[in-house]
Amino acid sequence: MHEILILIIILAVVFDVANGWHDCANAIATVVSTKVLSPTSAVVLAAGMNILGAFLSTAVAKTVGTGIVDPKAVTDMVIVSALLSAILWNIMTILVGLPVSSSHALFGGIAGAAMAYGGTGILNVDGIIKILTSLLISPVFGIVFGYLFMKLILRLFGRLSPGAVSKYFGRLQIISSSFMAFGHGSNDAQKAMGIITMALVSGGVLKSVDVPKWVILICAVAMGFGTLFGGWKIIKTLGHKMLKLEPIHGFAAETASTGIIIAASHWGLPVSTTHVVSTAILGVGATKRLSAVRWGIAGKIVLAWVLTLPVCIVMAWGIQTLLVRYHLG
Numbered sequence: 001m002h003e004i005l006i007l008i009i010i011l012a013v014v015f016d017v018a019n020g021w022h023d024c025a026n027a028i029a030t031v032v033s034t035k036v037l038s039p040t041s042a043v044v045l046a047a048g049m050n051i052l053g054a055f056l057s058t059a060v061a062k063t064v065g066t067g068i069v070d071p072k073a074v075t076d077m078v079i080v081s082a083l084l085s086a087i088l089w090n091i092m093t094i095l096v097g098l099p100v101s102s103s104h105a106l107f108g109g110i111a112g113a114a115m116a117y118g119g120t121g122i123l124n125v126d127g128i129i130k131i132l133t134s135l136l137i138s139p140v141f142g143i144v145f146g147y148l149f150m151k152l153i154l155r156l157f158g159r160l161s162p163g164a165v166s167k168y169f170g171r172l173q174i175i176s177s178s179f180m181a182f183g184h185g186s187n188d189a190q191k192a193m194g195i196i197t198m199a200l201v202s203g204g205v206l207k208s209v210d211v212p213k214w215v216i217l218i219c220a221v222a223m224g225f226g227t228l229f230g231g232w233k234i235i236k237t238l239g240h241k242m243l244k245l246e247p248i249h250g251f252a253a254e255t256a257s258t259g260i261i262i263a264a265s266h267w268g269l270p271v272s273t274t275h276v277v278s279t280a281i282l283g284v285g286a287t288k289r290l291s292a293v294r295w296g297i298a299g300k301i302v303l304a305w306v307l308t309l310p311v312c313i314v315m316a317w318g319i320q321t322l323l324v325r326y327h328l329g
Helices: 003-033 039-054 059-067 076-096 102-118 125-157 162-202 213-227 232-241 247-266 273-286 295-325
Strands: none
Touching: 003 039, 003 076, 003 102, 003 162, 003 213, 003 247, 003 273, 039 162, 039 213, 059 125, 059 162, 059 247, 076 102, 076 162, 076 295, 102 125, 102 162, 102 295, 125 247, 125 273, 162 213, 162 247, 162 273, 247 273
């Protein structure tokens, strides 16, 4: 296998580790903040379920592999540039505790590097519209489903004593957190699978974007490994700063999010698990009262979301341009 392909695989694995590290909060922020599970137990559980979820399907990987650019129309260094920009953005936002979208970072990186290499004509407009539509609509589903599901729970169980509610939903939250981690693995691990498969097609190793079993395995393990690091600053942002959560709220947010993410994985739609979980928490919080949500923190998160695509496009463009200038791209 060509050396550059090995580099791409290594970078894709690093991206998956960073993704698991960054997005660990999506699955366990609520279960840790409500003290249903200890942080250690929560990350071990999330890591295992992330690995299992990665084996659910490869529909999202195929969308990523062909949806933004034709893999035969790009160079290996375009893929390297895209991965480097996404990894850098993930690490920067982990360090400041902002739950941004690893998906947006990756897609922005691919688009920016591809345009630096071959201009806007190299982009697959129909595929990009499909991907962006799913990324933009999923947060709307998150806040609506979170709100409606929480309302339904309150109608069914609102007459129970607070102690009974915390007891029963604390147990249920372990299940919902597990499925949330499973859903995260089913969608996010496939993005690195799609990148590696794109590189294998670009390098002539594969003839079509069919994800090999070994690619599924290494991406699943990388995602699980990254999850073990936790993402404590982001967990604090989602689980404490944005809204004061109780087990019933955590269960509602996780269950609503899981339904959206697994449905998206089934249809091959790459959504941002970060956006879905964050907006589901907002929807759940809005059932208490709008003032229960700390909108200042939510505003900073939204600003980081808005910046992710353009920043990663520019970073990837710059990296690809430097590689070409020094005859590496």
